[in-house]
């Protein structure tokens with residue numbers, strides 16, 4: 091498991107492109123036959139991916155957690171962005187089609203990921219955060235994730251937001267998780283932008299054509315920077331940073347947060363004309 095520490099606003103102002111990418115972009119989450127994880131010190135969120143091909147992949151423990159097992163003091167949210175798959179939690183199997191979400195409660199010991207068909211493997215996007223109590227392991231199908239449509243074609247940000255783990259959905263200690271899908275011809279996400287000093291956020295971009303890119307914007311609202319992101323890559327967003335993107339075509343992304351509260355609406359909006 092890789093590890094990333096914090097960066098201050100002042101430090102980020104002086105970063106060049108490769109420094110920004112090293113600190114905030116995760117390029118290799120989805121690798122056939124592997125589980126790849128990155129430990130971020132922003133709210134101690136672990137961001138990763140599991141792509142089971144030949145047989146199932148068991149979630150191992152890591153010495154750096156100083157825990158008896160991975161979820162001894164943690165909870166986990168998983169969303170499948172690939173072919174049909176299943177996740178086994180202490181002997182109970184949960185089937186996940188594309189865009190289904192499984193919340194795995196603290197205390198769960200044996201976790202493994204598998205695909206129905208190795209030719210079109212499941213691609214499980216993983217977020218894990220420290221947890222102070224156990225909530226039940228819960229599966230939510232895409233259709234039950236209360237879709238809300240935002241934006242419009244005129245402003246190129248017509249999109250549907252699906253919420254899975256949050257105050258009024260699957261219960262958790264601090265994880266908040268859902269996904270957003272842009273309509274054909276719409277390319278802007280999270281515009282107007284916002285910050286939420288109470289929560290960090292991670293974005294995982296998927297369903298982007300291999301020859302297209304997304305310009306992801308970060309930074310303080312009056313000190314923005316961008317990075318280009320490709321399909322199946324993730325961005326870590328500090329609590330003081332905007333997190334918006336503009337694609338060269340439409341795409342989807344999973345958003346996930348950890349921190350002070352689980353109120354999806356707790357955002358401080360930034361007027362478009364105030365961005366610099």
Ligand SMILES: O=C[C@H](O)[C@@H](O)CC(=O)C(=O)O
Nearest residue numbers: 249251270279280281291345
């Ligand atoms: O804090 C919430 C997150 O940034 C996202 O849910 C925003 C988003 O999906 C969008 O506007 O497209």
Ligand SMILES: [Zn+2]
Nearest residue numbers: 284286291333
């Ligand atoms: Zn946000």
